[in-house]
Amino acid sequence: MPEFNLKSYLAERKQLIDAALEKIFPVPAGLQKQVVEASRYSLFAGGKRLRPILCLAAADVAGGTLDPVIPAACALEMVHTYSLIHDDLPAMDNDDFRRGVPTNHKVYGEAIAVLAGDALLTEAFEFLAASADDGVPAKKVVDVIRIMVKASGYRGMIGGQVIDLECENRKVDLATVEYMHIHKTGALLSASLEIGAILGGGDSVLITSMRNFGHHFGLAFQITDDLLDVEGDAAVMGKKPGSDAAKNKMTYPALLGLAQSKEAAREHVNQALLALASFGEAAEPLRAIAQYLLVRKA
Amino acid sequence: MPEFNLKSYLAERKQLIDAALEKIFPVPAGLQKQVVEASRYSLFAGGKRLRPILCLAAADVAGGTLDPVIPAACALEMVHTYSLIHDDLPAMDNDDFRRGVPTNHKVYGEAIAVLAGDALLTEAFEFLAASADDGVPAKKVVDVIRIMVKASGYRGMIGGQVIDLECENRKVDLATVEYMHIHKTGALLSASLEIGAILGGGDSVLITSMRNFGHHFGLAFQITDDLLDVEGDAAVMGKKPGSDAAKNKMTYPALLGLAQSKEAAREHVNQALLALASFGEAAEPLRAIAQYLLVRKA
Numbered sequence: 212m213p214e215f216n217l218k219s220y221l222a223e224r225k226q227l228i229d230a231a232l233e234k235i236f237p238v239p240a241g242l243q244k245q246v247v248e249a250s251r252y253s254l255f256a257g258g259k260r261l262r263p264i265l266c267l268a269a270a271d272v273a274g275g276t277l278d279p280v281i282p283a284a285c286a287l288e289m290v291h292t293y294s295l296i297h298d299d300l301p302a303m304d305n306d307d308f309r310r311g312v313p314t315n316h317k318v319y320g321e322a323i324a325v326l327a328g329d330a331l332l333t334e335a336f337e338f339l340a341a342s343a344d345d346g347v348p349a350k351k352v353v354d355v356i357r358i359m360v361k362a363s364g365y366r367g368m369i370g371g372q373v374i375d376l377e378c379e380n381r382k383v384d385l386a387t388v389e390y391m392h393i394h395k396t397g398a399l400l401s402a403s404l405e406i407g408a409i410l411g412g413g414d415s416v417l418i419t420s421m422r423n424f425g426h427h428f429g430l431a432f433q434i435t436d437d438l439l440d441v442e443g444d445a446a447v448m449g450k451k452p453g454s455d456a457a458k459n460k461m462t463y464p465a466l467l468g469l470a471q472s473k474e475a476a477r478e479h480v481n482q483a484l485l486a487l488a489s490f491g492e493a494a495e496p497l498r499a500i501a502q503y504l505l506v507r508k509a
Numbered sequence: 510m511p512e513f514n515l516k517s518y519l520a521e522r523k524q525l526i527d528a529a530l531e532k533i534f535p536v537p538a539g540l541q542k543q544v545v546e547a548s549r550y551s552l553f554a555g556g557k558r559l560r561p562i563l564c565l566a567a568a569d570v571a572g573g574t575l576d577p578v579i580p581a582a583c584a585l586e587m588v589h590t591y592s593l594i595h596d597d598l599p600a601m602d603n604d605d606f607r608r609g610v611p612t613n614h615k616v617y618g619e620a621i622a623v624l625a626g627d628a629l630l631t632e633a634f635e636f637l638a639a640s641a642d643d644g645v646p647a648k649k650v651v652d653v654i655r656i657m658v659k660a661s662g663y664r665g666m667i668g669g670q671v672i673d674l675e676c677e678n679r680k681v682d683l684a685t686v687e688y689m690h691i692h693k694t695g696a697l698l699s700a701s702l703e704i705g706a707i708l709g710g711g712d713s714v715l716i717t718s719m720r721n722f723g724h725h726f727g728l729a730f731q732i733t734d735d736l737l738d739v740e741g742d743a744a745v746m747g748k749k750p751g752s753d754a755a756k757n758k759m760t761y762p763a764l765l766g767l768a769q770s771k772e773a774a775r776e777h778v779n780q781a782l783l784a785l786a787s788f789g790e791a792a793e794p795l796r797a798i799a800q801y802l803l804v805r806k807a
Contacts, residue, residue, distance in 0.1 A: 239663070239664070241668070242668070242671070242672045242675070242685070242688065242689075243663045243664070243667070243668030243671055243672065243692070245671055245675070246663050246667060246668065246671045247663050250663075293627075297623055297624075297627060300619075300620075300623060302618070302619030302620045302622075302623060303620045303623065320600070321598075321600030322598075322600045322601045322674055323671070323674070325595055325598060325600060325601065325623065326595075326667050326670060326671055328627075329591075329595060329626075329627075329630065329667055330662055330663045330667050332627065332630060332631065333630065333658055333661055333662035333663075333667065334658060334662050334663065336634050336654055336657075336658050337655060337658040337659075337662070340651050340654045340655045340658070341655075343648070343651045348647070349646070349647035349648040349650065349651045350641070350647040352647070352651050353638050353641045353647045353650050353651065356634055356638045356654065357635060357638045357639075359634075360631055360632060360634050360635040360638070361635075363631055364628055364631035364632050364635070365537070365541045365544050365545050365548075365628040365631075365632065366537070366541070369541070369544060369624050369627055369628050369631065370539070370540070370541030370544065371541075372624060373540070373541055373543055373544040373621070373624055374540045374541065376620055376621070377540070377543070387540075390540065391540075394541070
């Protein structure tokens with residue numbers, strides 16, 4: 212077997228997602244076009260499409276065809292993008308740049324940025340619901356919608372963001388930081404895998420394995436993200452490192468130190484790989500993506 | 510037949526909705542409770558529950574039992590409330606009071622207000638999806654979710670809000686004002702009736718009639734809302750009249766004058782009643798609510 216080429220795999224899948232997003236979320240003709248243009252500005256601002264890629268990769272493990280999974284994969288990216296637009300607002304993290312380009316409110320103003328986020332979140336549910344057009348049983352579509360709500364609402368991502376806001380400038384323990392990250396980033400990453408597994412036709416064992424993979428992947432992702440903010444290269448990341456420290460955010464390196472944080476990341480990657488143990492070659496992309504976290508530069 | 514008592518009907522239905530909202534959206538135990546408290550602050554800040562009441566009334570016309578419709582009725586109120594929280598933000602309409610009490614961001618700060626709105630919008634889809642637990646076929650649930658997205662996203666309410674922002678301090682024609690209102694308020698009102706009709710088991714003729722009723726009801730509602738802002742009593746409304754004029758908002762009275770605006774409201778109420786012509790006593794509440802618009806004081 213030739214070695215799995217992660218770089219070309221990611222590039223190919225990113226292209227697939229970009230094309231699908233372009234097609235399903237075009238600029239409308241009417242007076243409402245400004246808000247969609249604003250939504251699209253952030254949607255096409257250089258995201259790596261990690262959540263859609265994980266979603267499709269999980270569907271591959273389940274052995275499903277990708278067509279019925281693509282709208283949901285797009286929905287995951289839309290929810291992720293909405294969260295970035297709102298997180299960047301002056302009242303929240305007050306970030307002027309993301310991925311090397313001005314944030315949404317710097318380009319369109321705060322009012323449109325709020326609405327552009329709202330529009331992405333709302334429309335994401337259209338694309339989840341649209342899976343029903345592609346032959347996915349409506350019962351599964353409803354299940355997937357509820358998983359998305361749980362992962363992105365106050366029980367997931369929004370809850371994590373609230374905890375993040377509350378913890379700024381405050382000493383918190385590792386358990387709280389982990390709890391925050393499981394909600395703020397972990398929940399949507401884990402849901403990406405679970406949704407892919409369901410729409411790909413996986414059985415309950417496979418779905419649970421994907422959720423477990425997602426849990427550990429999410430933590431490893433966040434720890435390595437924190438590490439990049441300490442050790443990363445601004446030119447590669449498209450943003451300045453040190454922003455967490457400047458904002459007094461509680462991070463893994465701040466609490467555990469660099470060496471122990473790296474060890475924790477390795478441990479979670481190992482746990483993620485363990486969740487894939489019973490799957491063969493079809494899980495190779497997920498294995499490669501998980502291992503890549505330990506050497507990521509952006 | 511005794512005359513229909515609208516006042517006690519509305520009070521009874523409001524109580525039903527309040528109790529359901531209280532039950533399905535409680536404060537959670539975890540660290541995320543602050544955002545839910547903020548969401549609930551606005552959710553229980555004196556709303557008339559018009560959208561849920563219209564939804565249940567449409568289900569009554571369809572002859573359905575109300576239990577499977579109640580979660581969706583709650584979802585409509587949650588989407589309406591989220592839109593008010595975000596519209597009130599300093600970057601949008603910058604309102605300090607609504608219904609006589611401080612707006613969400615005045616109490617919880619802007620960051621939490623953004624997230625409280627996001628949480629309400631997200632969780633609304635859980636309660637639409639939850640209809641499937643009450644025996645509604647999953648296919649119908651998916652249809653209802655797509656109607657909600659269309660009515661509340663850029664093709665509906667958000668689109669209307671964007672047009673509203675664009676039209677401030679600018680001369681626009683009546684067609685644009687009408688287009689704005691059909692999107693900003695009409696779409697969700699109309700969807701409330703359509704969703705009730707579907708979940709109540711109505712056939713396609715009934716569903717179309719409810720949508721038509723909603724269209725004209727929505728316009729009559731907005732015109733009478735504009736009229737209240739000119740002629741209303743601050744003590745009854747819980748907000749100062751004249752805020753549209755102060756913000757240079759384009760309204761029906763500003764474009765048509767008072768007399769012609771009242772005539773337009775009457776005309777839309779008549780059209781709304783016409784849409785109910787083939788329904789008997791079961792449509793009496795909807796008729797009474799529509800006629801009430803012409804004498805509303807708040």
